[in-house]
Amino acid sequence: MSKQHDASDDGGIPAAVAPAKRPPLNKYALACAVLASMNSIVLGYDVSVMSGAQLFMKRDLKIGDTKIEILAGIINIFSLVGSLAAGRTSDWIGRRYTMVLAAATFFAGALIMGLAPGYGILMLGRFVAGVGVGYALMIAPVYTAEVAPTSARGLLTSFPEVFINTGLLLGYVSNYAFHGLPVHLGWRVMFLVGAVPPFFLALGVLAMPESPRWLVMQGRIGDARRVLAKTSDSPAEAEERLADIKKAIGIPDGVGDNDDDEVVVVDRRNKQGSHGEGVWRDLLIRPTPPVRRILIACLGLQFFQQASGIDSVVLYSPRVFEKAGLTSDENSLGATMAVGASKTLFILVATFFLDRVGRRPLLLTSAGGMVVSLVTLASALHAIDRLPEGHATPLAGVSIAAVLTFVASFSIGMGPIAWVYSSEIFPLRLRAQGCALGTAMNRIMSGAITMSFISLYKAITLAGSFICMPASLLPAGSSCSSSYRRRGAGAWRTPRSSSAVAITARTRKMDTMGRRSPLS
Numbered sequence: 001m002s003k004q005h006d007a008s009d010d011g012g013i014p015a016a017v018a019p020a021k022r023p024p025l026n027k028y029a030l031a032c033a034v035l036a037s038m039n040s041i042v043l044g045y046d047v048s049v050m051s052g053a054q055l056f057m058k059r060d061l062k063i064g065d066t067k068i069e070i071l072a073g074i075i076n077i078f079s080l081v082g083s084l085a086a087g088r089t090s091d092w093i094g095r096r097y098t099m100v101l102a103a104a105t106f107f108a109g110a111l112i113m114g115l116a117p118g119y120g121i122l123m124l125g126r127f128v129a130g131v132g133v134g135y136a137l138m139i140a141p142v143y144t145a146e147v148a149p150t151s152a153r154g155l156l157t158s159f160p161e162v163f164i165n166t167g168l169l170l171g172y173v174s175n176y177a178f179h180g181l182p183v184h185l186g187w188r189v190m191f192l193v194g195a196v197p198p199f200f201l202a203l204g205v206l207a208m209p210e211s212p213r214w215l216v217m218q219g220r221i222g223d224a225r226r227v228l229a230k231t232s233d234s235p236a237e238a239e240e241r242l243a244d245i246k247k248a249i250g251i252p253d254g255v256g257d258n259d260d261d262e263v264v265v266v267d268r269r270n271k272q273g274s275h276g277e278g279v280w281r282d283l284l285i286r287p288t289p290p291v292r293r294i295l296i297a298c299l300g301l302q303f304f305q306q307a308s309g310i311d312s313v314v315l316y317s318p319r320v321f322e323k324a325g326l327t328s329d330e331n332s333l334g335a336t337m338a339v340g341a342s343k344t345l346f347i348l349v350a351t352f353f354l355d356r357v358g359r360r361p362l363l364l365t366s367a368g369g370m371v372v373s374l375v376t377l378a379s380a381l382h383a384i385d386r387l388p389e390g391h392a393t394p395l396a397g398v399s400i401a402a403v404l405t406f407v408a409s410f411s412i413g414m415g416p417i418a419w420v421y422s423s424e425i426f427p428l429r430l431r432a433q434g435c436a437l438g439t440a441m442n443r444i445m446s447g448a449i450t451m452s453f454i455s456l457y458k459a460i461t462l463a464g465s466f467i468c469m470p471a472s473l474l475p476a477g478s479s480c481s482s483s484y485r486r487r488g489a490g491a492w493r494t495p496r497s498s499s500a501v502a503i504t505a506r507t508r509k510m511d512t513m514g515r516r517s518p519l520s
Helices: 003-009 027-037 039-061 065-093 095-115 119-147 150-157 159-178 183-193 196-206 212-217 221-231 235-249 279-285 289-307 310-324 329-357 359-386 393-412 414-425 428-450 453-486 489-493 498-513
Strands: none
Touching: 027 039, 027 119, 027 150, 027 159, 027 196, 027 221, 039 065, 039 095, 039 119, 039 159, 039 183, 039 196, 039 310, 039 329, 065 095, 065 119, 065 212, 065 310, 065 428, 065 453, 095 119, 095 183, 095 196, 119 150, 119 159, 119 212, 119 414, 119 428, 150 159, 150 329, 150 414, 159 183, 159 329, 159 414, 212 221, 212 235, 221 235, 235 428, 279 289, 279 428, 289 310, 289 414, 289 428, 310 329, 310 359, 310 393, 310 428, 310 453, 329 359, 329 393, 329 414, 359 393, 359 414, 359 453, 393 414, 414 428
8 A cells, every 4th residue: 555545544635636548629619619619700890990090081071080989989888789699599499500690790880880881880880890790899708718628628619809800900901902092992892891701601501410408408408419519528527517507507417318309398487598588687787696706707707898998909000100200001901910910829829728837827917017018008009198299209119019919918918818707607597698788898898998098098098098098908817816816716727627516516616506505
């Protein structure tokens, strides 16, 4: 008998057990996550293309800055229609067809904006595209979380953010590629290019399987079992996930366990929340203390993510670079492409470290980097204001570096973790509508900030605008990191840790027992 064993028998500290080896990435789940996230490319494109297009629209349509900032930011307010409807729609027609609907609205919105004869029709096009933004923001993380195996959930649920940033970069590339066209034509081509991808994306989404949770909600247990068998790391995990979903829906144990082709009739009384019934009540009107904490954490993180001013940088970086001394369209749009490249590169870094390093360290690093870069940017812009024209060239480089550092810092933590957290933390029965509320908060804040940014910097200067933003990042980092700590840091670092098992067990208990069962 070993000394380690003897120590355990004598009440000593048992020997440490080596952690289980991480299973290889499930390629089928990876393909599903990639396809589900493809709508996010168009989402990012529709947002960022406005960054350069606004320069030429202002000259062509003879509209002022107030109308420009409303047109640029209103898409986020319009997206509330899609984000609030997406939860119920996805429960009603399925996750897959909701993604097709998002692609269709993107297609229509791009055509309307590209062919618009005036400001009013442009606003209509922004409304249609905004609905698609709301649908895409909500449904991709939910679908991915429902098909992803536990070992890769953090990696796969960060994919929508990766593809959003890819779309942002493509929008900036489009701005630069078409800025040499005649003024009346260039901005229209920028928007019309965005109508091409949605058609092919809709066809690709139709090749995906439906979410196993939605299939169980329809009583299609055999289909759900086949999907889970392909997207799980082992047959045992597939059966465990299926059992969890059945309990959350209210299907008794043993039903559908033997016949793979079995379709069961789900009693409407047991189908609580399968089409949204009772979910809004349990989220907003009579939530249990655990649900209330989850909702506050989700809404708070989404609020602070946008209060950081990231979308102002995405939409108005050409103006920032113009203020820093890059006065030509070619130079300012070229520097803006560097912003898109930095944001996209570092979101890839976050994607591969989410499950290895953990959410909390990345979130704290992200918030710290954003604060430092915003203070540096504000200081450089303030100094430029005080120098004679043509004497601020070194400070122009500092300003550009600060913007690149800001978006990079956002991408390694605050950007992806807000969406990963929202899709992971809600119990299964509340997940679709809970994520919809988080998306709505995100869009409200984004719209409020982007629709007022030009007016704000004209009132208090660009330096003053950027110095206001770091204040929102300090409570975001501290409150969200303490939330992760309360739930067990190991749970967010290693999916197979004991803390993760305990949290998963408590979440399952809440799913299966309803409102009166505590999460912690």
